[in-house]
Amino acid sequence: MFLGHFGAGFAGKKFSKSASLGTYFMAAQWIDLVWPILILLGIERVEIQPSASAVTPLNFSYYPFTHSLIGVLVWGILFGLVYYFIKKNLKVSIILGLLVISHWFLDLIVHIPDLPIFPGEGIKVGLGLWNNFMGTVILEILIFGIGAYLYLSATKSKNKIGTYSFIGLVVFLILIYVVNLLGPPPDSIEAIGIVGNAQWLIVFWGYWIDKNREAND
Numbered sequence: 001m002f003l004g005h006f007g008a009g010f011a012g013k014k015f016s017k018s019a020s021l022g023t024y025f026m027a028a029q030w031i032d033l034v035w036p037i038l039i040l041l042g043i044e045r046v047e048i049q050p051s052a053s054a055v056t057p058l059n060f061s062y063y064p065f066t067h068s069l070i071g072v073l074v075w076g077i078l079f080g081l082v083y084y085f086i087k088k089n090l091k092v093s094i095i096l097g098l099l100v101i102s103h104w105f106l107d108l109i110v111h112i113p114d115l116p117i118f119p120g121e122g123i124k125v126g127l128g129l130w131n132n133f134m135g136t137v138i139l140e141i142l143i144f145g146i147g148a149y150l151y152l153s154a155t156k157s158k159n160k161i162g163t164y165s166f167i168g169l170v171v172f173l174i175l176i177y178v179v180n181l182l183g184p185p186p187d188s189i190e191a192i193g194i195v196g197n198a199q200w201l202i203v204f205w206g207y208w209i210d211k212n213r214e215a216n217d
């Protein structure tokens with residue numbers, strides 16, 4: 001899942017205006033921000049396999065630290081704790097922790113059974129919507145659209161940048177998604193890791209948008 005995680009991040013703002021959109025994006029996409037680092041380090045593994053499913057050409061063969069249920073619960077608690085120690089805002093800390101954990105449950109809907117429950121070998125789960133191309137696209141667009149709408153209803157632009165940076169990001173994310181869906185599989189595992197790390201730009205974009213918008217009440 002790609003767009004759906006950013007939809008969840010957008011929605012975070014509806015629950016509390018205290019944190020920036022960038023922070024909500026970081027939480028919702030946290031385990032996919034750590035994953036490319038572990039891929040490049042060779043700690044987790046992925047294989048390019050065009051037949052893996054109708055949507056993704058990747059076989060996520062080993063990613064227990066980022067994508068096991070227990071791993072995600074630990075990341076969620078850690079993320080919330082770190083935020084709490086820095087900002088002392090319990091409500092936002094809980095929202096952020098839940099956003100980190102939401103990633104696994106959104107992935108669960110689309111992934112073919114490759115998501116471990118526990119780190120290490122054992123049962124792997126996934127409801128497999130990735131076997132249905134249109135179903136996946138509709139779900140991603142739906143979650144993304146609802147999230148973006150909630151963010152828009154929770155905030156208003158302070159200036160023109162507040163409007164256009166938001167529109168720009170929405171268009172950019174949809175473009176990346178379409179290119180990912182229709183483009184050729186990645187050239188190499190290194191390319192996957194590098195592109196994955198580039199997602200930090202989207203987090204920074206979230207901070208930029210949020211700086212130019214304010215709470216709507």
Ligand SMILES: [Zn+2]
Nearest residue numbers: 031032103107
């Ligand atoms: Zn993921």
